[in-house]
Amino acid sequence: MNPHDEPARKLIEHIFLKHQDDGMDCDSCGCQLECLAEKVAAGASLHDLWPEVEAHLVCCRDCREEWQALLCIVQAEMRGELDKDVP
Numbered sequence: 001m002n003p004h005d006e007p008a009r010k011l012i013e014h015i016f017l018k019h020q021d022d023g024m025d026c027d028s029c030g031c032q033l034e035c036l037a038e039k040v041a042a043g044a045s046l047h048d049l050w051p052e053v054e055a056h057l058v059c060c061r062d063c064r065e066e067w068q069a070l071l072c073i074v075q076a077e078m079r080g081e082l083d084k085d086v087p
């Protein structure tokens with residue numbers, strides 16, 4: 001084994017295990033984001049809906065960026081719809 005690879009591998013393992021400790025990995029988190037974004041945009045709290053996902057978003061930048069992008073899209077869609085009913 002190349003000794004230079006060892007620290008990087010340890011780091012990757014550490015990050016991966018840290019995510020597993022959250023009870024949520026990027027795949028299972030990503031699958032839920034779209035559905036959760038709709039509920040949160042409608043006024044629900046992510047913390048109440050799925051605390052594990054919220055915890056994962058705090059520690060995972062990739063998923064957090066995906067989440068924020070999704071939430072922006074859903075909120076924009078909702079604002080478009082709400083314009084009809086709300087003055």
Ligand SMILES: [Zn+2]
Nearest residue numbers: 025026060063
């Ligand atoms: Zn993630």
